[in-house]
Amino acid sequence: xxxxxxxxxxxxxxxxxxxxxxxxxxxxxxxxxxxxxxxxxxxxxxxxxxxxxxxxxxxxxxxxxxxxxxxxxxxxxxxxxxxxxxxxxxxxxxxxxxxxxxxxxxxxxxxxxxxxxxxxxxxxxxxxxxxxxxxxxxxxxxxxxxxxxxxxxxxx
Amino acid sequence: xxxxxxxxxxxxxxxxxxxxxxxxxxxxxxxxxxxxxxxxxxxxxxxxxxxxxxxxxxxxxxxxxxxxxxxxxxxxxxxxxxxxxxxxxxxxxxxxxxxxxxxxxxxxxxxxxxxxxxxxxxxxxxxxxxxxxxxxxxxxxxxxxxxxxxxxxxxxxxxxxxxxxxxxxxxxxxxxxxxxxxxxxxxxxxxxxxxxxxxxxxxxxxxxxxxxxxxxxxxxxxxxxxxxxxxxxxxxxxxxxxxxxxxxxxxxxxxxxxxxxxxxxxxxxxxxxxxxxxxxxxxxxxxxxxxxxxxxxxxxxxxxxxxxxxxxxxxxxxxxxxxxxxxxxxxxxxxxxxxxxxxxxxxxxxxxxxxxxxxxxxxxxxxxxxxxxxxxxxxxxxxxxxxxxxxxxxxxxxxxxxxxxxxxxxxxxxxxxxxxxxxxxxxxxxxxxxxxxxxxxxxxxxxxxxxxxxxxxxxxxxxxxxxxxxxxxxxxxxxxxxxxxxxxxxxxxxxxxxxxxxxxxxxxxxxxxxxxxxxxxxxxxxxxxxxxxxxxxxxxxxxxxxxxxxxxxxxxxxxxxxxxxxxxxxxxxxxxxxxxxxxxxxxxxxxxxxxxxxxxxxxxxxxxxxxxxxxxxxxxxxxxxxxxxxxxxxxxxxxxxxxxxxxxxxxxxxxxxxxx
Numbered sequence: 001x002x003x004x005x006x007x008x009x010x011x012x013x014x015x016x017x018x019x020x021x022x023x024x025x026x027x028x029x030x031x032x033x034x035x036x037x038x039x040x041x042x043x044x045x046x047x048x049x050x051x052x053x054x055x056x057x058x059x060x061x062x063x064x065x066x067x068x069x070x071x072x073x074x075x076x077x078x079x080x081x082x083x084x085x086x087x088x089x090x091x092x093x094x095x096x097x098x099x100x101x102x103x104x105x106x107x108x109x110x111x112x113x114x115x116x117x118x119x120x121x122x123x124x125x126x127x128x129x130x131x132x133x134x135x136x137x138x139x140x141x142x143x144x145x146x147x148x149x150x151x152x153x154x155x156x
Numbered sequence: 157x158x159x160x161x162x163x164x165x166x167x168x169x170x171x172x173x174x175x176x177x178x179x180x181x182x183x184x185x186x187x188x189x190x191x192x193x194x195x196x197x198x199x200x201x202x203x204x205x206x207x208x209x210x211x212x213x214x215x216x217x218x219x220x221x222x223x224x225x226x227x228x229x230x231x232x233x234x235x236x237x238x239x240x241x242x243x244x245x246x247x248x249x250x251x252x253x254x255x256x257x258x259x260x261x262x263x264x265x266x267x268x269x270x271x272x273x274x275x276x277x278x279x280x281x282x283x284x285x286x287x288x289x290x291x292x293x294x295x296x297x298x299x300x301x302x303x304x305x306x307x308x309x310x311x312x313x314x315x316x317x318x319x320x321x322x323x324x325x326x327x328x329x330x331x332x333x334x335x336x337x338x339x340x341x342x343x344x345x346x347x348x349x350x351x352x353x354x355x356x357x358x359x360x361x362x363x364x365x366x367x368x369x370x371x372x373x374x375x376x377x378x379x380x381x382x383x384x385x386x387x388x389x390x391x392x393x394x395x396x397x398x399x400x401x402x403x404x405x406x407x408x409x410x411x412x413x414x415x416x417x418x419x420x421x422x423x424x425x426x427x428x429x430x431x432x433x434x435x436x437x438x439x440x441x442x443x444x445x446x447x448x449x450x451x452x453x454x455x456x457x458x459x460x461x462x463x464x465x466x467x468x469x470x471x472x473x474x475x476x477x478x479x480x481x482x483x484x485x486x487x488x489x490x491x492x493x494x495x496x497x498x499x500x501x502x503x504x505x506x507x508x509x510x511x512x513x514x515x516x517x518x519x520x521x522x523x524x525x526x527x528x529x530x531x532x533x534x535x536x537x538x539x540x541x542x543x544x545x546x547x548x549x550x551x552x553x554x555x556x557x558x559x560x561x562x563x564x565x566x567x568x569x570x571x572x573x574x575x576x577x578x579x580x581x582x583x584x585x586x587x588x589x590x591x592x593x594x595x596x597x598x599x600x601x602x603x604x605x606x607x608x609x610x611x612x613x614x615x616x617x618x619x620x621x622x623x624x625x626x627x628x629x630x631x632x633x634x635x636x637x638x639x640x641x642x643x644x645x646x647x648x649x650x651x652x653x654x655x656x657x658x659x660x661x662x663x664x665x666x667x668x669x670x671x672x673x674x675x676x677x678x679x680x681x682x683x684x685x686x687x688x689x690x691x692x693x694x695x696x697x698x699x700x701x702x703x704x705x706x707x708x709x710x711x712x713x714x715x716x717x718x719x720x721x722x723x724x725x726x727x728x729x730x731x732x733x734x735x736x737x738x739x740x741x742x743x744x745x746x747x748x749x750x751x752x753x754x755x756x757x758x759x760x761x762x763x764x765x766x767x768x769x770x771x772x773x774x775x776x777x778x779x780x781x782x783x784x785x786x787x788x789x790x791x792x793x794x795x796x797x798x799x800x801x802x803x804x805x806x807x808x809x810x811x812x813x814x815x816x
Contacts, residue, residue, distance in 0.1 A: 055309070064311050072310035073318050076302070077329075088435055092426060095385055098333040102378035103439060105302070105371060106446035112301040113449055119284040121301075123308040130309075 037089040040096045045082035045137050052079050052131040059127045072127070080107040080133035087138055107133060182242030185228055186249035193221040193253045194260055202262045202642045203717075207528040207725060209636035210258065211628060219627060222253055226623035233349050234611035243349050247331065250356050254630060255364065256324035258638075264645050265319040267365050268718045271643070271651060271672035273300065274314055278676045280304040281313075290679055298450030299368035322366040326374065327356065330364075333377035334593055340384040341563050341597045343423045344607040350600040350619075351593075357626045358542055358596065360535060360633035361589045369586075372454035375447045377593065379440060379458055383471055384562055386428055386436055390420035392469035402468075406559075413554045421558035437476070444480055448487045455484045457570055457590045464565045528725045531636025538633050539588055542595050549598030552605040560601075566594035640670050640721035647716050650756020651675045654714050657751060657758060663708035665761060667694055667737070668719035682706040694723075694737060696744045704766040711761040713747065 055071040081104030090096055111129060115121050196217035206212050229246040232239065258266065265271075276293060280286055281304040286297040294300070307315055318325070331352060338351035363369045394402040410416060428436070448455045459480045465471040546567060553560055570590040574583055603615060611619075635641075651672045658664060660680040664673055669685050686694065686702050703711045720734045730736070738757055741747040751758040 059309060059311070062311065066317075069310040069312055069315060069317070072306055073315065075309070076306055084439075088432055088439070090426065090432075092336065092385065094332040094335045094339070095381060095426075098329075098336060098378050098381055099439070101329050102374055102443055106375065106443045108305065109298040109302045109446040109450055110442065112305040113298055115305060116280070116284070116286060116297065116301045121281065121284050121305050121308045123311065126305050127309045 037091050038086045038096055040093045041082050041085040041100055042137075044078055044100060045086065045134065048075065048079045048082050048134050051075065052127075052134040056124070056127045056131045059123045062123075075127070075130055075134070076108045077101055077104055079130050080104050080136075083134050083137040179239055179242055182228075182232055182239060183245040186225060186245045189221050189225045189228075190249045190252050193218055193257065196221060197257055197261055200261045202258075202638060203644055205635075205638040205642060207530075207639070208632060209531060209638040210261070210642075211631040211635060214631060218253075218257075219624075222250075222627045223624040225249055225253065226627070227620050229353060230616050230620040230623070233346055233353075234616050238345050238349070247349070247352050247356070248328075250353065251327050251331065252324065254356055254627070255327040255359075256321070258635060259320050259324060262642060262644075263320070264643055264648055265316070265322070265366065266638075266641050266643055268641075268643055268670055268672040270319060270366050271648070272674045273303075273367060274319075275674040275676055275678045276300045277303040277307065278313070279678055281307050287679060293368070296368065296450055296452055298446060299371055302450075319366045322370065323362075323364040326364040326370045327359075329374050330377055333374070333381045334596070336381040336385055337377065337563075337593055338597050338600065339423060340381075340388065340425075341422055341560060342601070342607075344604055346604055346611065347597070347600045350603060351596045353623065354599040355592060355596040357623060357630055358538065358599075359589075359592060360538055360630055361585050361592075362634050363585065363589050368451045369454070369589075372447050372451040373589065375443050376454050376458055376590065379443055379447075380461065380566065380593075382436055382440060383462065383465070383473065384422075385426050386433065387471050387473050388422070388425050388465075388562060389470065389472050390422065392472075394469055395467070398467070409554060413551065415555060415557045417557070418554070418559040419557055421553060421560040422562065437473070440473075440476070441479065441483075445483055448483050453573070453586055455480070456573065457586075459484060460569045460572060461566060464569050465562065468561055468565065470562050470565070528636070528639075531632060534629060534632045534636065538629055539584075542588075542592070542599070545602050546595045546598040549600070549602035549605070553598075553601045556605045558606070560597075563594040563597045567591045567598065637725075639725055640718055642721075643672055643718055644755045646753040646755035647672065647718060650714070650716050650751070650753055650758070653751050653753075653756070654712065654758055658712055659710055661708060662710040662712060663703060663706040665699065665703045665711060665713045666719055667699075667715060668722050670722040671714065671716055671719045673714050673716075682708055694740075696741055696747070699741065700744070700746060700761065700763060700766055701769055703761045704763040704768040705770075711763055713741065713759040713761050715757050715759075717755040 051071055052075050055068065055075055058065075058068045058071070078100055081100035081102065084103050084107075085096055085099045088099065090099070108130070111126065112121075115126060196215050200210075200213045200215070202210060202213070204213055225246065229243070229250070232242050232246065272291075273293075276291060277300045279290065279294075280297065280301050286294050286301065288295045303315070307313065334352055334355055335348045338348035341347065363373065393399065406418060410418065444455065444458065447458065459477060462471070462473065462480060463477040466474055466477055550560070550564065568591075570587045573587060603619060604611065652675070654664070654673055655676045658681065660677070661682075662680075663682040663684055665684045665686070666673060667686050674683065684702055684706060686699060699713065703713070715734070715737060717734065720729075720737070723729050724731065724733055734757075738749070741759060742749060746762040747759045748762075749757060749759050
């Protein structure tokens with residue numbers, strides 16, 4: 001099929017399955033991709049990993065520049081989230097992007113609170129922890145979603 | 157949601173070229189309009205804003221540009237096959253033109269309170285600890301500690317350039333989540349785009365500046381998006397105690413709108429495995445924890461919303477409100493003890509006093525004495541219009557046989573906060589903010605209640621006209637307070653000068669709370685705001701008495717444009733008030749001017765020998781005249797021009813004297 005700007009891309013396989021959710025049963029159309037199931041997060045993470053390393057090096061060397069400032073903003077907005085969102089394996093691009101931003105900033109707040117309890121806001125420590133989190137993406141990222149169990153539809 | 161592209165075998169080269177050309181123009185035109193819009197506002201001076209705010213200075217070309225954008229968007233969204241990149245470009249352009257323009261105009265972060273946030277962050281960054289007694293906001297230090305950490309990582313004292321563009325950045329961040337929320341409400345691919353357009357055009361509340369609320373609104377949208385996309389259910393029966401009520405409401409509603417049976421609206425949820433759901437629940441818990449630590453109000457809205465969904469059986473997260481409640485009350489009980497132990501009345505005093513809350517939020521604001529009241533009327537009108545169109549959208553959906561419980565709950569639940577407290581007179585603003593994403597969905601439903609409804613010519617004209625007219629109303633409602641929300645570069649430099657001049661343990665006196673004097677070293681100063689009984693005359697005696705309220709080695713009076721503008725708009729003071737008050741205080745030898753620039757003045761105040769009289773003391777003379785009756789205040793109506801300001805004199809105690 002033809003994707004944006006005339007580029008070819010793999011056709012998704014629509015699958016209708018019945019799966020059990022909570023107290024009821026829902027029939028849903030599932031998107032089973034041929035590629036990694038959080039493609040946007042993978043791409044963002046691919047950009048953020050070297051950026052995080054560069055920022056940590058700049059923090060260690062105490063380089064003062066606008067580049068360091070904007071890299072730090074990008075890291076706290078995209079870094080940890082782009083790695084952790086891949087575990088959710090959500091194919092929805094909009095939800096992926098929102099989760100990347102939120103999980104990154106929430107992680108930043110939680111980390112800052114922990115550092116506050118220890119009264120230590122060392123730049124190298126903080127940027128190092130965020131960098132480590134940015135690298136915590138799943139090792140295997142090409143597996144498609146597992147098949148859902150087939151259940152008979154029941155009354156809600 | 158995405159357009160269904162034809163298969164390669166059936167696409168002819170001509171059709172493919174036409175598609176690409178349409179797409180190319182569809183993307184380029186909004187970007188060109190953004191450039192044109194910014195070019196048209198390159199000469200706008202925010203400092204010239206009057207009672208109606210920044211709209212008084214906005215050129216007609218800007219509104220023509222935004223009108224063209226609205227027309228272009230309307231043309232693309234009503235096409236049979238929607239083109240995602242094109243619509244994305246239009247929404248991007250809208251966000252930049254509406255929410256990024258003011259940053260381009262002012263070149264300095266607006267809102268004096270942003271500088272207080274800088275001060276709170278500076279304290280944590282300098283001392284590596286929080287101080288709950290310093291400011292109520294320090295009891296929820298998550299946002300400020302994260303900013304302090306970010307400043308350290310960035311190797312700067314303040315990420316000042318980001319503060320300027322924070323509103324634009326936050327609005328970009330909201331977009332994917334708003335899109336997701338709208339997508340859960342309908343299978344119609346046009347609804348999310350119309351929802352986005354409606355949201356950004358109607359979002360006058362302006363809580364997207366660099367503040368905990370802006371970040372927590374992102375948390376709120378994410379939380380709701382995940383719950384509605386992954387944990388929603390439409391097939392669970394209501395719990396027995398309310399099943400009868402629910403059935404009765406359904407029957408009555410069906411009779412009113414003449415529909416026999418309602419089907420649940422909304423698109424299918426995202427299928428997830430058990431492991432995915434477990435991870436998502438963990439993520440929701442982490443997001444809620446971050447919200448609890450960084451904001452007072454957002455966790456309350458989230459808790460109310462999820463609880464309502466659980467009660468109505470619209471989500472499978474049955475036990476989650478309990479966890480949320482435990483997290484919230486645990487933090488308030490232990491983490492925010494410094495606040496509530498001394499502010500029980502603030503927290504619970506307004507409980508049940510709906511009338512008082514509405515009066516604080518609406519009534520008091522409408523009592524403003526100048527033309528500025530039209531800004532408040534505009535806000536009320538926009539809010540009322542949004543709620544009216546929301547009702548229309550709800551009725552149209554019901555008449556088409558769809559029930560949208562989840563978005564309806566999202567719209568209604570925020571209003572319950574009004575029965576809790578007035579939140580410093582801002583509760584209605586927050587209610588509007590948190591209900592707007594769902595209201596925008598119903599605004600889209602008012603136009604497109606079902607997929608089968610065509611986006612005809614008449615509807616397109618109505619949509620385009622409404623979009624064109626909403627832009628000026630947005631500017632009036634949102635930037636109507638610009639006269640006192642604008643913080644000029646000189647204003648900012650005045651506050652920096654104050655920090656350089658004032659030694660530790662000084663008292664800093666201001667005429668009005670709308671100021672940026674808390675930008676650093678907050679714990680080292682005593683802050684005094686002239687009491688309300690002194691307004692609007694601001695006599696020298698009253699100022700000296702207020703200054704004498706704190707025994708400090710050094711006392712300074714800081715007067716800046718932000719304070720003066722607020723006083724002017726609220727009390728109808730003349731445009732010369734900044735110079736008039738300066739002349740007035742300098743008539744008294746206890747005041748000495750030691751710093752001035754066009755937008756900020758700093759005076760030393762000698763309070764030696766002055767006995768402080770509390771405001772409620774019978775000895776306190778009512779401030780019915782200007783303190784010095786021969787001063788410039790008494791001469792305001794005279795025909796003769798006022799005398800020029802005296803030159804800046806050398807200050808005692810080796811303090812800095814700076815001339816502009």
